[in-house]
Amino acid sequence: MDKLDPAKLYYIDASPFARLCRILIDEWQVPVHLVEVPFPLPDTFFEINPMGQVPVLETIGEMIFPTAQIVEQLWAMTIEAREPYLDPLADRQLLTVILGLGNFLVLGNQQARAGLEQTGENKLGFNPAERHQMRVQKCLDWIDTRAQTWLTGDEPNVCDYALACILLYSDARRPIEWRNRVKLAKIVDGLRERPSFTATAPAPL
Numbered sequence: 578m579d580k581l582d583p584a585k586l587y588y589i590d591a592s593p594f595a596r597l598c599r600i601l602i603d604e605w606q607v608p609v610h611l612v613e614v615p616f617p618l619p620d621t622f623f624e625i626n627p628m629g630q631v632p633v634l635e636t637i638g639e640m641i642f643p644t645a646q647i648v649e650q651l652w653a654m655t656i657e658a659r660e661p662y663l664d665p666l667a668d669r670q671l672l673t674v675i676l677g678l679g680n681f682l683v684l685g686n687q688q689a690r691a692g693l694e695q696t697g698e699n700k701l702g703f704n705p706a707e708r709h710q711m712r713v714q715k716c717l718d719w720i721d722t723r724a725q726t727w728l729t730g731d732e733p734n735v736c737d738y739a740l741a742c743i744l745l746y747s748d749a750r751r752p753i754e755w756r757n758r759v760k761l762a763k764i765v766d767g768l769r770e771r772p773s774f775t776a777t778a779p780a781p782l
């Protein structure tokens with residue numbers, strides 16, 4: 578990449594992880610060029626990210642992944658947004674749980690859409706798809722206990738954006754029960770009409 582080229586974000590339209598990065602790029606006004614890639618990803622994408630996943634942020638000489646690392650890099654590339662916001666990465670455990678719940682949700686969705694079903698005796702002792710669903714619900718309960726108006730402060734920040742991206746992905750692709758948690762519903766509804774969200778809404782299937 579030429580020194581003058583802006584950083585590039587590789588993304589898939591519906592990916593909630595990539596959507597979070599696209600929203601942060603917009604909200605924090607980070608100069609990043611967006612590159613949409615098709616789904617399913619081609620095998621050649623493993624040369625970019627050995628985990629074969631988006632998002633990936635390409636900066637000068639570096640491919641940055643997964644999402645948590647990209648968020649840190651975007652924040653490091655931001656100057657204007659530092660004030661008056663709180664450090665958006667102040668609560669890394671909360672962000673890790675939110676992104677982890679996103680992983681469980683996406684895996685469960687992919688398993689269901691792939692039409693996978695049990696073909697032999699279950700020697701594992703539990704059903705992985707059901708366990709993913711349970712993890713999602715337990716993580717939501719845990720996050721709910723942390724929520725005030727927003728998750729970490731007086732203003733929405735990375736954790737709120739991440740939660741909203743993941744729950745709106747669920748609504749768009751494979752709805753789960755989450756609106757019964759009133760505080761979480763307020764967070765999502767308080768964000769979904771922001772220009773950065775409406776500009777990145779997943780296309781219908």
Ligand SMILES: N[C@@H](CCC(=O)N[C@@H](CS)C(=O)NCC(=O)O)C(=O)O
Pocket residue numbers: 589591592593594617618629630631632642643644645676680683
């Ligand atoms: N833990 C990863 C999750 C990324 C992820 O699940 N990306 C999905 C899209 S939502 C993907 O690229 N899937 C491509 C595939 O499964 O082949 C992160 O935090 O970046």
